[in-house]
Amino acid sequence: MKKFFARLNYTKSFNVLKKGFWLENQVAIAVLGICSSLAITNKVENAIAMGLGVTFVTMASSAFIALIRNFIPSQVRMVTYMVIISTFTIVVQMFLKAYFPALANQLGAYVGLIITNCIVMGRAEAYAVKNPARYALVDAFASGMGYMIVLIAASTIREVLAFGTFLNMPVMGEDWVPWTIMALAPGGFFIISLFVWFIRDRQQFDESK
Amino acid sequence: MNKYVRMMVFVGILGTVSGGLLFGTGAITNSLIDANADALLKSEVLTAHGVEFNFTNIHDVFAESTTTIEVEGEYEAEPFTFTYYQDNANGTITFGFGPTFGGGVWGPIIGLLSLENDFTTIVRISVLQQEETPGLGGIVATRAYLDTFEGKTIGLGDDAINIIKDLDVLTAATNEVRSITGATRTSTQFDIILNNAYVAHRLVWEARA
Numbered sequence: 001m002k003k004f005f006a007r008l009n010y011t012k013s014f015n016v017l018k019k020g021f022w023l024e025n026q027v028a029i030a031v032l033g034i035c036s037s038l039a040i041t042n043k044v045e046n047a048i049a050m051g052l053g054v055t056f057v058t059m060a061s062s063a064f065i066a067l068i069r070n071f072i073p074s075q076v077r078m079v080t081y082m083v084i085i086s087t088f089t090i091v092v093q094m095f096l097k098a099y100f101p102a103l104a105n106q107l108g109a110y111v112g113l114i115i116t117n118c119i120v121m122g123r124a125e126a127y128a129v130k131n132p133a134r135y136a137l138v139d140a141f142a143s144g145m146g147y148m149i150v151l152i153a154a155s156t157i158r159e160v161l162a163f164g165t166f167l168n169m170p171v172m173g174e175d176w177v178p179w180t181i182m183a184l185a186p187g188g189f190f191i192i193s194l195f196v197w198f199i200r201d202r203q204q205f206d207e208s209k
Numbered sequence: 210m211n212k213y214v215r216m217m218v219f220v221g222i223l224g225t226v227s228g229g230l231l232f233g234t235g236a237i238t239n240s241l242i243d244a245n246a247d248a249l250l251k252s253e254v255l256t257a258h259g260v261e262f263n264f265t266n267i268h269d270v271f272a273e274s275t276t277t278i279e280v281e282g283e284y285e286a287e288p289f290t291f292t293y294y295q296d297n298a299n300g301t302i303t304f305g306f307g308p309t310f311g312g313g314v315w316g317p318i319i320g321l322l323s324l325e326n327d328f329t330t331i332v333r334i335s336v337l338q339q340e341e342t343p344g345l346g347g348i349v350a351t352r353a354y355l356d357t358f359e360g361k362t363i364g365l366g367d368d369a370i371n372i373i374k375d376l377d378v379l380t381a382a383t384n385e386v387r388s389i390t391g392a393t394r395t396s397t398q399f400d401i402i403l404n405n406a407y408v409a410h411r412l413v414w415e416a417r418a
Binding site: 039042071072073075076079080083084086087090091094095097098099101105178180183184 | 212215216219220223224227230231234235237238239241242245249337338342345350390391
């Protein structure tokens with residue numbers, strides 16, 4: 001088992017995964033996707049839906065960009081990313097509305113908000129345009145999941161304190177006085193900042209180096 | 210020169226591919242999206258009217274139990290078709306509210322308002338579409354919040370439904386409902402939309418009678 005993990009450590013895919021999940025976590029280390037993190041982490045179900053949506057669009061757009069990377073003229077690369085990302089986001093939105101109308105209704109504006117998530121554009125520019133499609137796919141998956149893990153952790157704390165519930169199930173008893181501030185953006189800012197500090201501290205991350 | 214020609218060709222191909230992808234997805238999903246919207250509207254109307262149905266017989270049950278009344282009129286000097294769904298058995302009346310009567314904070318709030326045949330007592334309110342802040346204004350679409358309107362009354366002038374933000378001012382009056390905690394703007398907008406839609410529909414309904 002030890003040998004297996006030692007060998008795993010030398011594979012590119014494993015290292016890409018490790019970076020996306022932890023070492024270069026998009027929220028805590030790269031400080032990307034903060035706007036959506038603040039907005040939607042007041043409920044765990046929102047965090048899961050947004051995390052899955054961002055992961056899918058990042059994977060689809062990164063894979064597509066990696067496939068056509070040798071043909072993209074550098075002058076229009078940003079516009080190209082935007083067109084591809086918006087196209088996939090709209091496709092996801094249409095499929096959800098057609099085949100999963102209840103879920104689409106619950107997600108409301110989240111799906112459209114994926115277009116504005118810096119992580120999708122960030123992975124396209126930092127990784128997908130320079131690497132083969134299979135690694136771009138792994139990188140996008142890891143980045144999306146790293147984002148989702150932080151979102152779920154932050155939303156768990158916020159939902160419990162703000163509403164006394166977890167996944168809409170009461171967990172704090174009837175006498176619980178909701179911390180309304182936790183449902184608002186300042187509460188999100190406070191919790192996300194704590195996570196940024198915690199993850200950076202665990203990694204002994206120093207921005208100046 | 211070659212560089213610019215290459216760029217133009219690339220942009221043309223990208224536009225065609227993404228346009229084709231969206232067009233193709235639209236062709237596959239549009240009819241399903243319309244059918245889902247139609248089924249959702251009918252299911253909400255039938256639920257409000259207390260008619261039992263399932264998703265295999267919804268269209269037949271709707272046709273048998275409900276009369277759809279369309280009246281051509283004007284709203285704010287613009288031509289507008291007022292649509293009412295009246296239950297054949299108990300006379301419950303349902304009509305829609307949407308962007309014509311006011312918008313939400315981030316986008317339209319579209320839904321249905323069902324009243325007893327006195328055109329005053331609220332039977333049920335449903336929000337079919339909204340883009341409010343998830344977890345805050347988004348609560349406007351939750352059944353738990355909408356159920357607080359059940360049995361309340363709505364009327365003209367001073368009898369308009371009143372969504373109260375200050376709990377110290379909230380009384381037991383039948384036209385007062387508590388606002389959403391932490392979502393003052395959504396509550397205010399929802400108040401405006403409901404009252405505008407009600408007044409317009411009531412005046413047209415009475416003129417028709």
